Amino acid sequence: MPEFGALYNAFSTALGWESIAVILGGVLLGYVVGVIPGLNRAVAIAIAIPLTFYMSPYAAISFLIGLSKGTAAGSAVSAILLNTPGESSSAATCLDGYPMARDGRPRTALKIGLLASVIGDLLATLLLIAVAIPFAAVALKFGPYELAAILVFALVFIAGMAGGSFLKGMAAGGLGIILGTVGMDPETGAMRLTFGYIELMEGVPILPLVIGTLALSEMFVQLDEYRRNRGQKAINLSDNQQDDLSWPEFRKTLPTIFRGTAIGAFVGALPGLGPSVGSFMSYGAAKRAAKDPERFGKGDPRGIAASESADNAVIPASYIPLFGLGIPGSVSAALLVGAFMIHGITVGPLMLREQPEMLFSIFSGMLVASLIMLAVGWYGLRIFARITNIPSHIVIPIVIFLCLAGIQVQGYGTFGLLVVFGFSILGYFLKKFDYSFVTFLVAFIVTPMLELNLRQSIILSGSDPAILLDRPIAAFFVVLTLLLLLRFAWTGLKQRKKTVPNAD
Amino acid sequence: MLRINFWSGLAVTALATALLVWVIPTHGGGGFSFGLPPQLVATIGAWIMLISAVTLVMVSIAQKVRSREPLLQGVDLSGIWHQTWPFLYVLLFICLAIYLPLTWIAPLLIGGLLFILGERRWLVYLLCTLTPTAGLYILTVYLMRIGVV
Numbered sequence: 007m008p009e010f011g012a013l014y015n016a017f018s019t020a021l022g023w024e025s026i027a028v029i030l031g032g033v034l035l036g037y038v039v040g041v042i043p044g045l046n047r048a049v050a051i052a053i054a055i056p057l058t059f060y061m062s063p064y065a066a067i068s069f070l071i072g073l074s075k076g077t078a079a080g081s082a083v084s085a086i087l088l089n090t091p092g093e094s095s096s097a098a099t100c101l102d103g104y105p106m107a108r109d110g111r112p113r114t115a116l117k118i119g120l121l122a123s124v125i126g127d128l129l130a131t132l133l134l135i136a137v138a139i140p141f142a143a144v145a146l147k148f149g150p151y152e153l154a155a156i157l158v159f160a161l162v163f164i165a166g167m168a169g170g171s172f173l174k175g176m177a178a179g180g181l182g183i184i185l186g187t188v189g190m191d192p193e194t195g196a197m198r199l200t201f202g203y204i205e206l207m208e209g210v211p212i213l214p215l216v217i218g219t220l221a222l223s224e225m226f227v228q229l230d231e232y233r234r235n236r237g238q239k240a241i242n243l244s245d246n247q248q249d250d251l252s253w254p255e256f257r258k259t260l261p262t263i264f265r266g267t268a269i270g271a272f273v274g275a276l277p278g279l280g281p282s283v284g285s286f287m288s289y290g291a292a293k294r295a296a297k298d299p300e301r302f303g304k305g306d307p308r309g310i311a312a313s314e315s316a317d318n319a320v321i322p323a324s325y326i327p328l329f330g331l332g333i334p335g336s337v338s339a340a341l342l343v344g345a346f347m348i349h350g351i352t353v354g355p356l357m358l359r360e361q362p363e364m365l366f367s368i369f370s371g372m373l374v375a376s377l378i379m380l381a382v383g384w385y386g387l388r389i390f391a392r393i394t395n396i397p398s399h400i401v402i403p404i405v406i407f408l409c410l411a412g413i414q415v416q417g418y419g420t421f422g423l424l425v426v427f428g429f430s431i432l433g434y435f436l437k438k439f440d441y442s443f444v445t446f447l448v449a450f451i452v453t454p455m456l457e458l459n460l461r462q463s464i465i466l467s468g469s470d471p472a473i474l475l476d477r478p479i480a481a482f483f484v485v486l487t488l489l490l491l492l493r494f495a496w497t498g499l500k501q502r503k504k505t506v507p508n509a510d
Numbered sequence: 511m512l513r514i515n516f517w518s519g520l521a522v523t524a525l526a527t528a529l530l531v532w533v534i535p536t537h538g539g540g541g542f543s544f545g546l547p548p549q550l551v552a553t554i555g556a557w558i559m560l561i562s563a564v565t566l567v568m569v570s571i572a573q574k575v576r577s578r579e580p581l582l583q584g585v586d587l588s589g590i591w592h593q594t595w596p597f598l599y600v601l602l603f604i605c606l607a608i609y610l611p612l613t614w615i616a617p618l619l620i621g622g623l624l625f626i627l628g629e630r631r632w633l634v635y636l637l638c639t640l641t642p643t644a645g646l647y648i649l650t651v652y653l654m655r656i657g658v659v
Contacts, residue, residue: 182555186551187552407620411659415656420604430597457546457551461545
């Protein structure tokens with residue numbers, strides 16, 4: 007159990023002016039990004055990582071977590087007012103949010119979305135704090151066999167659950183593994199896949215990789231889509247006195263919010279599923295549980311509450327495998343790993359032993375971020391509603407500039423610019439051809455850890471697989487991985503058999 | 511989607527084959543090791559890619575044969591051009607950034623794209639080009655003191 011002194015210090019840090027200012031900055035920026043359609047959480051974090059380079063590690067991580075939370079809450083604004091979700095995970099919010107706004111109740115819809123987001127986020131953060139610490143304490147007892155087996159299991163699980171085709175997910179994961187091995191081999195000192203470039207000696211630099219594959223490629227996708235979606239107009243907030251959220255109306259949505267939070271937290275804790283799955287699952291569950299399901303899709307507040315609470319609960323919950331095992335379960339968690347790496351911190355269970363105050367400060371900062379999110383969303387409603395009108399043809403050129411500037415500011419030079427360009431092409435194809443991006447990124451990030459644990463396992467066991475008989479946890483995960491592979495292959499085949507007659 | 515799966519699977523198969531046959535054996539590193547040979551993990555990754563991509567291609571072919579869809583379809587050149595020009599545009603500015611600081615070419619990069627996307631209001635040009643450029647200048651010259659980048 008954490009000591010009281012450490013918890014007190016953590017909360018003191020999180021409640022300091024400097025910390026609040028940084029978190030507020032992150033949440034505000036996240037809100038703005040979330041509100042603008044086409045800019046998503048991954049783009050925001052990828053571009054913001056260079057900004058955190060000169061912050062303290064705690065400030066940097068708090069800023070990025072605030073940003074991540076802000077985008078999730080902000081994306082509901084464009085979903086409700088514009089019928090275009092800022093994030094794909096807010097697509098379910100459009101179903102009831104936009105009809106409600108069109109019926110003259112945009113402010114009520116936005117307030118329900120905000121309160122559901124904050125409650126979902128806050129409860130899931132408390133769950134993260136309650137679960138991650140005991141989880142990490144158990145994980146600290148694992149040896150290289152267990153960790154290697156868990157990492158392989160997580161990769162297969164993410165490839166299968168991240169949406170789209172399992173085969174494509176595995177192919178993307180394979181590419182991530184290859185790129186994760188680039189650089190000097192820690193055992194032999196041999197240069198691997200560096201092609202003589204000294205810049206690749208320490209591996210593929212994470213910043214150009216994430217900016218290229220996430221942010222710049224997304225702008226190319228947006229440019230392609232701009233041709234089709236130009237000229238959308240958002241619904242304006244009126245001064246209608248009837249359009250405000252009342253306590254009885256909000257009370258009716260509370261059971262839906264709690265259910266959505268539970269679903270979102272469960273989905274978030276499983277690596278690879280992501281907030282879109284959570285919000286649609288929650289929406290479906292709310293509709294099934296309702297006595298009048300026919301009202302859903304026509305501006306029912308419970309629809310907004312269901313999707314927003316789950317969407318926001320997924321994010322803190324997706325940090326459970328990250329802080330508990332060191333496995334990033336989502337793109338934003340993978341990006342956080344990148345930020346931790348830049349600041350020289352190994353994220354995972356070791357943090358509990360080596361930097362407990364840092365870990366507790368981050369958790370406290372997350373709670374503070376939830377409350378700041380409420381204040382920012384509540385008082386900034388009108389401003390954010392106006393931001394939804396910024397057309398994407400103004401946003402895209404500036405974001406492209408920020409992508410290139412982020413690389414130059416970090417001193418990667420021309421090599422960095424070319425790497426970012428190369429990865430933007432790769433990211434574009436991953437998105438266009440529906441290859442799981444999250445599997446690629448997670449595989450890239452966990453490969454050095456996987457390789458280290460595999461190497462230690464092979465040396466310790468003398469390459470004898472029978473060692474698994476003495477390591478029941480590792481053996482369990484190996485068997486589970488094999489079963490998962492069979493299950494995903496079988497499900498994929500069944501789905502394809504089902505779809506073929508339709509194609510005829 | 512079937513056609514996309516087939517062609518992308520074929521491309522991944524080609525890439526994985528090139529990695530297995532040439533790139534990893536030639537550039538994957540060597541040397542004696544007690545534990546993991548330097549090329550092993552990358553080779554496993556390439557095999558995962560290859561097996562997945564070949565399976566994807568086979569399954570797509572089988573489905574295409576059953577659904578009697580053609581493998582080839584007329585190429586939409588205008589669509590390809592719309593997807594390609596942004597890459598060429600950014601590449602042009604990356605090439606320029608080899609010779610000139612990004613701060614100098616930033617207004618041109620942003621302004622040019624605004625113009626291509628149909629913006630014609632001079633105030634928007636002024637705000638969108640000068641604000642980020644000035645921000646980068648202040649950040650690098652005054653705050654980070656690394657000079658104009």
